[in-house]
Amino acid sequence: MFKFFYSYSQTRKAWLLLAISACMLEIIALYFQHGMGLRPCVLCIYERIAIFAILAAGLIATLAPKSAFRLVALILWLYSSWEGLKLTFEHTRLQLYPSPFDSCDFVVNFPSWLLLNRWLPTVFEAYGDCSQKQWSFLNIEMPVWLLIIFIAYFLVAIIVLLSQFLWFKKNSH
Template identity: 50%
Template sequence: MIAFLRHIACQRWAWGLLAASALFLELCALFFQHILGLHPCVMCIYERIAILGVLAAGLTGLVNPQKWYLRWSALLLWGFSAVRGLQLALQHVDYQLNPSPFNVCSPYADFPSWLPLDSWIPWLFFPDGDCSEISWQFLGFSMPQWLVAIFAAYLLVATVVIIGNLARGRCCD
């Protein structure tokens, strides 16, 4: 099993699949925003950035997964993005399920002054929605609740693949 996990992490198709899944989620977010007219809140924007981190990890691994430094860079970025995305999604669910004047998100994105994404690419990163508003549901779950499941799945798979790559042995044939 460990050899199989090491082998999978050295395959370009696996990294391509990871990148494709994250790209699909980003395109879904843009569909909801620009076609269906749902306004993203600050937490939505931060979760979107976490998905972009998973996409960047997939693209990094896609470059050359046989090189250990690229594979490990991609694995660590994937794991970090999944953990951070899960934290953000859980906090967003808390805003929705426990709305109060004391439990609200900021109306403005807190990007570094040297990287004002909301000014540079407003069609992708400008928040103008309310974090506590539930404007879309599927099977009784809101979008942040679905993102909890998605980020948890990303984290579970990343953890299994990382553990498989920690075991000693030859990775790539």
């Protein structure tokens, strides 16, 4: 199994697949917002940024999958999927156990050098309430679906990371 993931991680196709999957999630998020009129909350925007970072990781490694770019992209992928996992866990908790004393921020908080909500408000501005349930599929709310997606991204990233070291270590003897 590790041989497969090690070999596959050195192909453009694998990293392009990662980028395409993240891009599709972004397109779906924008459709939910602009096509269906769902109002993204602060956590939704932060989760969206985690997906954008996974998209960036896929594109970075696509440039040169057999170079150090692969490891840089893998670290970005791991970090982004872990952060996304934490965000969606918190978002799920807020929806399952809503409380007027426990909520997310009212506005997104970006660093002064990266004011995404000002530069591209149609994508990065939050309008909704994190505890409000706006959409579900198969009786599962959107944050739970995202939690499942981020868990999958994270687990695959862990396997790919392990394959970089276990397969290399096994073949270096």
